[in-house]
Amino acid sequence: MWDAAARGWERRRDRMWESSHAVGEGLVEMAAPAPGESVLEIAAGPGDTGFLAAELIGQSGRLVATDLSTQMLAAAQRRAAELGLRNVEFRQVDAQAMDLESASFDVALCRWGLMLMPDPAAALAETRRVLRPGGRLALAVWGPREANPWNTTIQGAFGAHGLLPPPPDPNEPGMFRLADSGELSGLVAAAGFGAIELRDLPVHWRFREIDEYWGVVTEISPSLGGVIASLDDAQVDAVKRDFAERCEPYRDGDGYDLPGLSIGLLAR
Template sequence: MSLQARLQRRIQRYGWDLAADAYEFLWQQQLSAAHRQLLLLAAPLPGESVLDVASGTGLIALTVADLVGGTGHVTGVDISERMVEAARQRAAALGLDNVGFARMDGEQLECADATFDLVICALGLMYMPDPEQALREFHRVLRPGGRVALAVWGERRNCGWSSVFPIVDAEVSSEVCPLFFQLGHSGALTALCEQAGLVGVAEQRVTTPLHYADAEEACDAAFVGGPVAMAWSRFDEATRRRVQQRYVESISQWRQGDGFRVPGEFVLMLAQKP
């Protein structure tokens, strides 16, 4: 493993630990359209065994637990311990006993071969230093005929919030994910899936606006509960005010009254293990 890859994983782990408390409040509604469409593609069935990689606070896993029912089981894994703990607490509050969560690296899954009927990874693959290795792992843990359902952010030009990265990088090298939007290019995800040995690959795009009630909520989603949370935690107050102002200016074209309607794009993928 390269030094750069180790650094990126460390930033992801501790960055999402910092974002965990705010993530669900700031992002559940914004991601709901992509999540709904991904679940339609994945079509979890009663009795199936499902792995949810980069599970976060369990937004996908807990819904899938209902769909697979008492005869099925869902395992949610995430690199962030605090995200995993939040997901466990949500599952306990809902009284779900067919779902479990563990801290785990999506590129090195601690799961036996041919264990799952379905692997889901919603908006996690872009953060991994080696997404092709992650897809090989997804292939490995699937049973023959099992499905992989993926979602990544689309092209940078179609994601209005993407200005957060250069704004933060102008202050400090955030090292979040150098290839973040490359998986959103047409055919990029298809090529990775095929290289990992998956077949029947079907790719589709979903465009949906991200609604924010005001500038504070838009900034919190971008900085506090998102991928640059670790860099944000190290900024002093003057730097925070400066980057907030620049970000609000960058999304000002999508202002509606006090709020914002920022464009978003997702790429969804369904593939199968032969």
């Protein structure tokens, strides 16, 4: 699924970063990687959050960017080459069973990965294992559904036309699986981390035209891309019209601003 979405994530990288940079930057600020440190990015996708850390750790530091999807890793590798980064390695790793040495990293970063994993407790235990004692974990998950109209507005339009399965069981992997910050903190503590701090990290999808947002989101979403491919033009137009109506409350100046909220967590 993520291999299929990787092309859209690469093509739309700048637009996505424009909307979400506060989350990547917030995580890196929380973890504060220092020159010479070794950083692991988990579920790195196209790699942008880790690349911010790579700049801070410098040539004497090391970033290992990991993901389960080889296509995401390939996109990340192309970006690192564009940026001229020479302190980054790329590894295909399942976060729930990391083929990485114990106590070998100072910092672990994970933006929007943990809640998608069937066994987040295993991923956190593995993260604790590969971090050195005192090593920092900074991760972000999506906050509650109602705080994320950037996602629920378009999902609502598809859902109203019977084009999406009902939302997953709250205990199944999914965008909002770890939206309860108490539950998230409990999971992190159970994996052996302490000194847990939480920080709200907002996102804003600002766009002038409905088509602009529609184009990006349907290209990056692993679920919506497949649905659209199965529809005829009239069906697509009907969902798009519905989506446009649902966007009306979010008019802002001469465009729209669909907000969202990530929860950032720092632990040691």
